[in-house]
Amino acid sequence: MVYTAFLTLFSHWRRHPGQLLALVAGLALATALWSGVQAINTEARTSYAEAAARLGQDQLDRLSRADGRPVPLADYVALRRAGYLVSPVITGEIRQGDARLRILGIDPLTAPPEAGAPALDGGDIDLASFFAPPGVVLMTEDTARSLPSGLPPILFRDGVPPNAAITDIGTAARLLDQPDPSYLLVARHQPSGLPPLAEATDLRLVSPGTDNDVSRLTDSFHLNLTAFGLLAFAVGLFIVHAAIGLAFEQRRATVRTLRALGMPLRGVLIAFGVELAGLALFSGALGLILGYAIAAALMPGVAGTLRGLYGAEIPGTLSFDPVWALAALGMTMAGATLAGAQALRRTARMPILAPANPRAWAQASARGMRVQALAAAILLITGAGLALFGGSLLTGFATLAALLLGAALILPAALGLILRLASGVARGAMAEWIFADTRQQLPGLSLALMALLLALAANIGVSTMVGSFRGTFIGWLDQRLAPELYVTTTDSEQAARLLTYLAPRTDVILPIVSVETTLAGRPGEVFGQRDHATYRDSWPLLQALPDAWDVLATGNAVLINEQLARFADLSLGDPLQIADGVTLPIAGVYSDYGNPAAQAIVTLDRFAVTFPDIGATRFALRLPAADAPDLARALREEFGLSEDAVINQAQIKRFSLDVFEQTFRVTGALNILTLGVAGFALLTSLLTLANLRLPQLAPVWALGLTRARLARLELMRSLILAALTFALALPFGLALAWVLLAIVNVEAFGWRLPMTIFPLDWLRLFALALVAAALAALSPALRLARVPATTLLKVFAHER
């Protein structure tokens, strides 16, 4: 019986293939964007976990120098002799052009078992060749595709982090030209009877997860991607909801007949459920394939972003994860259930003798508008409350969700109000009819328009945020990177020789000294900076005492970065401890984008007194910009400095901007995809409503309007709705940008960016929205322009 009911109900799709296509495409697109983003996230997180496990950083303490320099070999030897179980690790990066390889040099003989050193447990490695020169390096086949030259023989090993190679510590020392360990891994269980490690050495003991915790740093990035994936999924569900709702309503007569002929309601509902599940599975599978393709296409960009922004290495390729596929299918089923729940509920409640009025669905939706508007008001008020009184990343994202959902829900009521006002002031019968008729179409189109509003608001919000960020970032780079060249020497002796060489060739030499320390209870850096016009004129101060630079020059004040000021709630004049027994008042707060750590600046003299062991090995040079390339070349030749050791200001800016653009490329791609899905939602709604429109258009045609003019009016109606939707999306998009800039960024990164508006971008997006609406309306309008007169006459002959 259920089978018969299923076949009867399913026959609907044979007669409405367009609706079936809309439903399948909606579910597939929703699944594709969601699963694509999840695939990227899963791949990246797996990489972080693997990388952390390979380095032992997920579970082992480390010993390192406070200033970040290599640990003297003597310190390591002393600790081993004292009985401590520590193992040296040398890490560093080899770069040649675009080829980059991170080297991880371990000592397999002393490495704690928890650190893994898994690449050595394969059994087929000749240990002698691993230890003896030239040594071997272990890496994956993917990593081996693009390598710097001059490497020892390579052995392929799965499980080595992407773009990294594991080798013996001796080989690493040779490759990186660094004899001393970068840090020491500390075995979890130390021999009994020894004093605590912290008392036995001056080295800094770092617990796992407090430093270099890549996944923590990248959480915000992945949260951003997830939010976009969810938004795209929601937009896709709007299509599904519209298609399912319409299909259910068009089958009311069939349901009524089936039930009148003795089919129990339960059987009808089961048949509907089976149909929905089947369609969801089929569409979900299609979406998975599409999602995998999207993820694979975006993966190299994401990998570049994570490498550039966070130094996190993930592979640029994608692997298939069955758990991901099952989770995505589950999400599709849940989404389809959510989208079909209302239709199923209405079917369950429909009395057998209910009239089979195809407009009932739209009318019921119209009744729901007021409820929607009320819910929207509650959401928007909640969002405003969270924005004002929240104070965490979570409440920031909750504000975003409340804002977007509230905006979508309030749209139909707002459009209805605007159209009512417009029809009140319209002059002429046609204008009056267009506005009144458009208002009547709102229930049928509202879901698609809500999807369009979400896409537009997200687009405006994100592009405003990115644009504001870009403008601020470029200005900030210009301020921060005023010196023409930056030089890094290998030691103080080379630094001394360099200074002598540079003195006659530069206008000013500005030493840069820094030390890693703890600031206001969190890991940070203190910099020593010479009092010079370079800094006084251009350093990007956000707040400062009137005579901040003079106060700083006395050595009795400190400048701090915005992150530190926000996280530690510090203001001008507050004291800050920069070292044991050294506490200075804050004279200014500067912007420091892209740096997750706390930072403070004192004068060079104050730095030298406070941290006497730290000498300057980095220098910023002022000279005529035109002379910079020649001097850079001369320094490399004269002192044998590497490419990385002499950096042109323009190089850093270009690199920084590349990183920046890369960061938002993925977001931009998702933005466009979401807008495309919204356009598709509009198209499917217009197509499915096209047949319902004939009874409303036929009388107007009979009264003397040509089909071509009616078609043009239908097109114009879509443009009006898109324009009004854009007008409503604009303030919500700007509010979204404000939340991103003033709440999410501050909570995630610790810096707040000034909001800049870009009216030209709005104009471009407005044009894009109109094009999307026109394209969506084109096919239904063309169909209307070509509809045979006999079809319209049937309206008069057989209506209802």
Added chain:
Amino acid sequence: MAMLLQIDGLTKAYGPVAVLQGVSLSLDRGQTLALTGESGSGKSTLMHLAAALDAPDAGSIRIDGMETGGLDDAGRARLRRDQIGLVFQQFNLIPSLTVAQNIAFQARLTGRHDAGQCAMLAERLGIAALVRRYPEELSGGQQQRVAIARALANRPALILADEPTGNLDEATGDAVLDLLLDLVRDTGAALMMVTHSTRLAARLDRRLHLSRGLLSPVPQGA
């Protein structure tokens, strides 16, 4: 002077079914004509052709001397807009407009809108109190009166009514027809009305019966 409506040798087939087979008739200003016939006899098709809503396979239709067969889609639309008032069995009001807006709609399209005329029609048709309502808020009889008011507000030369009382009970149907005939007489328009009711048909000046695609006159009093 030419007849207002002149139809000669009209034929129309839908696929293999010949609906009209050489129909001819004429109707002048101030005249009323009832068109009767069984269901499926082609009455509505003839009305639709006369209203330039559809094109005949052969034959000619002239309205006020103008051959409609030579008009393109825009020309036919202009003809309907300017010369013809249509009243349908299912009323076919525009659901998104109020009663007042529906009545004025066609007249405003042609630029012949006269608020006084619309108010008078609403008054005479007994729907003056309903002008702010929407069609869905009216009964069938009330909707048909609105449709009649809309057809007359434009002061058309020719009114084509396709079973205008078909959906109404006898008393309401009689009342609506009384009003329609009164108003047609007052405006001097011509009326061609399709009806199943011989009783109502008898109230018009002439009666024609359509059967198997052919017209035959029905004597008065038959």
